[in-house]
Each structure stands twice: as C-alpha cells, then as structure tokens.
Amino acid sequence: MPLLLPQDDRPWIVQKYGGTSLGKLLPQITETIIPSYLETNKVVVVCSAISGTEKAKGTTSLLLKAIECVIAPSRQAELNSIINTIQDEHFKAIKALRLRSDGGHEKLFNQAEKDVQNECTELKSFLSAAQTIGELSPRSKDRVVSTGEKLSCLIVVAALRSKGIPAHLISLSNIVPPTTKQTRHSLNVAFFSSITSQIRILLASLPQDAVPVITGFFGPILPSLLQTIGRGYTDLTAALASVSLGAEELQIWKEVDGIFTADPRKVPSARLLETVTLEEASELTFFGSEVIHPAVAEVVRRGGVRVRVLNVKFPNGKGTVIWPSVEGVVVEASAEDGNVSSGMTTRSNSPANGFMAANGYYGANQSRRAPTALTSKDAIVLVNIQSSRQTKSHGFLAHVFNTLDQLNAVADLITSSEQSVSLALSNVDSGDGVEAGIKRLVQALEKCGKVEVQRGMAIVSVIGHKMRNMVGIAGQIFSTLASGGVNIYLIGQGASEINIS
Ligand SMILES: Nc1ncnc2c1ncn2[C@@H]1O[C@H](COP(=O)(O)OP(=O)(O)O)[C@@H](O)[C@H]1O
C-alpha cells in the first residue's frame, strides 16, 4: 500500500531577497530567517543577483558592463575579466559557506562550485561568440542577465541544504511561451495569468517538503525583460509567485526596517511607516526611493496578496505593510484591529487571502495621515520646447511625444500649455553618455520648435493618499521650498492626485 503523507496545510509565504542582502547577510537569511518561518509556513525564496557591496557594483551591473564590451572587439580581455570577477565573487560565497560548515558537506559545496564554473564558462563562450558577430539582441542580453539570478540561487540552495533544508532551484528563464508572430509580448492580465499558472505547475512537481528557490529573472520576454520591466524585476517575479500560490504574504526583505517618510540615509529624522498603499509605494519608487518595483502593484492587487517590507538585520521588526487602497473607504483602525501580523512573532492571524479584512480596513492610520512620504531624484534634465506656432497645439504635442517615443526617452514629469511643453527626464543616457543623449534629444526635438535644456536639476515629490482631499497642501509645499531658497521650474500633480512633484 502506498504511504499517504499528511497534507501540509501551512500557509505559503513568499520571501524576496535583494542582491545586497544576499551578498552581505546570507547566513542570517539561510540560518535564522528562513528556518524560523518554516516552523509555521511553507516558504518560497525568490532571489535577485548577488551584490557584494552595492547594487551598482553587483552581479547584474557587471553583466550589463559585459554586454557593453560585446560591441567592441577590443574589449575581449575586459569581458573575460568581468566574468572572472563574477565567478570569483560566487566562489568566495561558497568558501564562506564551507567555513561555516566546519569541513562538512564537501560534496555539496564542490558541486555548487562546479555549477558556478559551468555557468560562467558557458556565459563566456556565449559572449565571445556574440563579440565575433559584433552584436547582441535584446533577448540575448536577457540571457546574459539571467545568469546573475541562476548563480545566486545556486549559492542559496547550497547554503540551505548545508543546514538540512530541502531547497530546490527553480529557474524561470524558460517559462514564457515564445510568441510566433508578435515582436513583443503584451504584459497584460492574460500574460501574467499564464506566468502564474506556469509557476504553479513547476512548484507542484516538487516534493511536499521542498523549499523552492526561484530565480528573480523570468523569460524570455520579447523584446526583453530589461526593456519591458527594467531593473528590479525580482520584485515582480516574487509577486507572481505569491499570486500563483495564494500566499499569505509577500515579504520583500531589505536592509532597512521598512518604508520611511523619506530616505533614511538622506533624512536621519525620517520615521518608519506602519502601512502605505500600493500606489504610494509605486510612486515612491518611480520618483527615486527604491521601495517596490511599480509593476508589482497591479499583480498583487489582482491576486489579493499583502506585501510587507522587512529588514534582514532586524527580522523581528514589524516592517511596513503595503495595502491596496480602497476608494471611498475611510476607516480609523489600530494595527491590532486590522490583522496586521507582526513579522516573525505573530503570523497566524492574518486574513485568509492576505488583504482587506472584512471591515474594509486598509491599513492603520491611513485616514489620519497627511503626506505619507517625500522623495527626490537627482541628475534631472529639464527640456523646454516652444512651438514654432505653425502647427496646431495637438499636432505639436503629438510631434513631441512621437519624437520621445522614437528615442526611447521617458519623461518623469510633463507640463504643457497650448504652445509649449516642459519635460523632466531622468534617463537620457543610452549607453554613450548623458551629453550625447541630450544632443540627440535636442536635434530631434528642434523639429518641433525652439528647445532649451537645463542640466543638474532635481525632482522633489510629496506623496500621500490623503493629499487628494486636503486643501492648502500645495501651498505648504511651495512655501517650504521657497523658505529653503529652492527655485521651482516645473510643477506636476499626477492624475491619481497622490503625488505633487
Ligand atoms: N522612503 C524610503 N524608505 C525606505 N528606504 C528608502 C526610502 N527611500 C530610499 N530608501 C533607500 O532604499 C534602500 C533600500 O534598501 P536595500 O536593502 O538597499 O534594497 P534592495 O534589497 O532592494 O537592494 C535603502 O538603502 C534606503 O536608504
């Protein structure tokens, strides 16, 4: 008779770990946080690529640099040295695991080392073949970038297995069905549903006690994940995994206690927020504070998953809960009333589907809050275009936006009048430097009218749901800026009215 195992009905928790947390705090993650949650939950781990010190010097950034080398035949040596650096960083991580294991698990670590080496060798030959041809398609670039998450998952699986946790690596780099005729995938509801089903199928094939360790990269997406979703895509993968499992909570583990009223590195007096809405979190990220990837919001809202931002260094903290906002609902509630579970200590009292308790609660104190948070973005280029007055205003605007589209330039803020448009752009560098990007932009926009450019500007954004109904908030913002001697060049209020920039 087959042995029937008891059904494991612990609720799922999905934990996403960013590159710097994995690079600096791997033992804390694999020896303390994950085992603690496994006592009461089934856990899925979603990993970004490892960054030893900071994201700008991490594996993904190095891989992007390697991609740049491909188009220049003279940079073969540099290319090889980048991949060697990546390999060494991962070998170092395995060496640290060996030291913590006191000579145990030799076979496990040897295999991990071999797997890392194989990935890097394959990558080198892929890149060197591309260098011979002198080009790399967006899809091939994605193939290169996906190596980062594969490598980090190899390390995390080895770390967990060395502690007796049955971790299994799940690569999502081939879960998107190819499109036959289309040149790009439409990232719509149907697309995301197909991804969540694929993830569910992959996870269902694992043993019941398995701890899946999922690559933050998923693909292949046409034209490419980097082009469509951009950096920080691991948050989205984790959101899709949580929806596919009906997870109790999606946890985004970082090196900060949660979401603050401002970047705590820049503003020491910033306060930790107990809750924010999904929209506020997305706006904060878009305007300079890396909180959650904006694409996460729609996925978790539809899937009804609660999101919590937590600190790897202080895992007992409550973190910040991100809730979907509910139109027209104004409820005063305390954290306790609203089933806000408190991190590692009380986890079992959350609502079944993770959000919106029956009383319509959508986060403690939200109805009392004035602006929720501030953020800023530097190195902004301001472009003013004055129409040459020969075209009607809509023709002029269409011309300007078509030009931006052709140049792949995204404006963070836009204001317009009948005959002029002001644009604030944060990303004018297409790989050949900011000045080259500005020159290209000006040349193209001069066909629409007179163009003026101002460099070295900053966008300051005040974000909060409550602002929608507050009279006088804009006046307060501008008089505060004036008292700090700040000259305002452009004012924007998002259509959602939760952001004044
Ligand atoms: N409002 C904010 N709340 C929290 N962190 C913020 C905020 N604005 C900017 N930050 C910065 O975002 C970073 C997020 O933490 P980090 O662990 O580096 O993220 P990741 O794991 O995604 O790389 C912190 O360094 C923090 O200073």
Ligand SMILES: N[C@@H](CC(=O)OP(=O)(O)O)C(=O)O
């Ligand atoms: N590794 C990718 C994706 C990602 O999600 O990163 P992180 O979670 O460390 O922000 C990047 O650097 O963009």
